[in-house]
Amino acid sequence: MRKIKIMHMADFHIGLDISFLGNQSRFRKAEVLEGFRKTCSLANENNIDIILIAGDFLESSTIEPAYIAQVKSILEKVNAKVFIVAGNHDYISLNSPYMDEDWPANVHIFKNSWIEKVKLDDLNVDVFGASFTSTYQRESFLDSHYEIDDKKINIMVLHGDNTEDSLYNPMGISKIKDSKMRYIALGHIHKKPDLGMIGQTYFSYAGSPVGQSFNELGERSVMIIEIDQDHTSLSEMTINSKAFYREKINVSKMTSSKEAYDLIIQLISKKYGNYQDNYYQIILEGEIEEGIYFDFDVIEQLLGNLRYVKVIDETKVKLNYDRVRKEQSLKGIFVDKMLNLIEDAKYSEDEEKVLIYERAFELGLRALEGYRI
Template sequence: MKRIKFLHCADMHLDAPFTSLGADTGKASERRRDLRQTFGKIMDIAKTEKADLVLISGDLYEHNYTGKSTIAYINDKFREIPHAHIFIIPGNHDPYVANSFYRNYAWSSNVHILCGDNPEVVLHDLKTCVYGIGFKDFRQEAAQIRDIKLSQKDYINILLLHGTVDMDFRQDNHLYNPVGSSELAGLGMDYIALGHFHGRSDDIGGHGLIYNPGSPEPLGFDETGEHGVYIGSISKDGDGHRCLDMSFRCTGKRYYANMDVNISGCDTEEKVEDRIRAAVEGNRCGHGEKDGLFHVTLKGYAKPGLKIDTRQLTSCFKDRVFFMKIKDNTAPDLDFDAIKREPGLRGLFARKIFQRMEKTEDQHQRELLLKSLYYGIEALDSGKVEIE
């Protein structure tokens, strides 16, 4: 009975710019340090778990931003687990181009870069063969899986792939190395270590062998929820019967949360602040508030006289959370029944809008009409409209 243990991660994106956090706050550089710490944590897990293999399925670092010191840091971490074979495939953010560090750096002896002329490594002592489909450029629209042929069918066979699986191939947005799960399953692999999409996907296609761990550290507000790596083991007997055991280990240091906060009924900024604070406390995702990055959208109806200053509100949370961005999508609390009865232009405008709303069943159209009603009343009352 052959058995190996592995750690599978992907999409680390070391040295990502984090431009959305602003250049003058220091938060972007702190998030880059977070990525390094999370990577170090992953290597510690590999050491503690005594993993035979570490599988890194693309986008380990950012080619356009990463310097040699980061590569040295990565390599030092690899040297700390000499018992483990490190397998890396280049992704679309760290492709195997002419000036790639994958080509031009003296990696530790336990590191294998699978790309170009080196798509396969046989480990006879572990009776394991590892294959890789890496990126040779920043975009690769056709997966080269037909070039993969099993050289050791009686060994444990693993494939690393960075790309899109089971997507609508007629839509070319975000399609990198597009391939179907059934086609992958037909290769005869015992495990397929996927990367590229930052959300975790277990057992893609239901074939019992394709897994995508997502990004170990969340990178943006579209990456909420848990983030981590897989710890897995594969055993295979002499008849070729395979047993795959998988578990997920959370590694994310920070977390992102998108929150809608209804401030209807609030007549002071202090009460708005209290609503936001309560929402933050309810969205900690098992972390501390200081680890959270929050995108808050204020909704509902603002009482007359309440002026919402998003910058001032944000400053109230600067020592409470890691990062917060507040967007004001509230509308003034207006009595439209009373306005429709007015004899002047405001009343006529309101009646016309409500007549059009009654004639349409399209919810999106109704929302646009309601928004235009608020803007129209604001323009009539103040002579101007402020639109974010």
């Protein structure tokens, strides 16, 4: 038999309002939808037979009707057969968009909290799935009874945790091993994908195809699984959408806010090409000479041509502590007391206190120098 090509995705969270982005949240919401559109175009271009969407596809609490209509329109143009399960963010309910009757004919939504089977006889494949019907799913879907046809390629799509102690469909490695599936497509964990195997069953999380925070950095991807009667292979397909990036930049040699800004632009433009539309967390590091002042609000204003940027100050004030602690000044008294606390904590080998005092020392120095805390 020919190879079956499967595209596995999850955790798009289409319609999510990303509060920390402020006014930029609406742009990111549109970019996530565009990322899904691009993903479906890639499915057609690569002759994908089956698309598995493993939950949290929609953000049910905030998604607007117009977005739901666009999702249906995109799926209608897909050549593959599409299978969707609901997760904890888009669980099945009376008001769920998944209960609408106008989903395209090529889309099957699993609507029950027990495992069901759909036969694809033309592909010699059976697809199994189950959906969340509330925020939590304390019992494992894999405890459901379902019948396996050993002559078929059996694949499953689920949302949840591959641990035995979870409120979100606790599966556990032993349950995956006993599932008798060829491949289990998982959603819920946003980390980048990695193919696992236990017994005769391959399994993987898809990760998040489009980043939604600074915990989901860089280019993202979906999974492509190719299966025939004897072999299973996995690869990633990158979704080239605007991304979240975190950059640490040493500004020790800079003497002004403008110089720091110029260095930031120089580095990110060289590294990211069309850098303006990305989302950045810029962490400034290094030792700053006493008397040099960076206005981080000004730096963020200068970077206003970027879609989103947050500048985080992790610089340290470069001081001659032995000299300063002898000064008859507020700074001198503060430095002397904090150094004594740090030295005492080190002597007693209390590492937690050392870290706390060192951080308090640095923040106090910044406040005394007029830095933003």
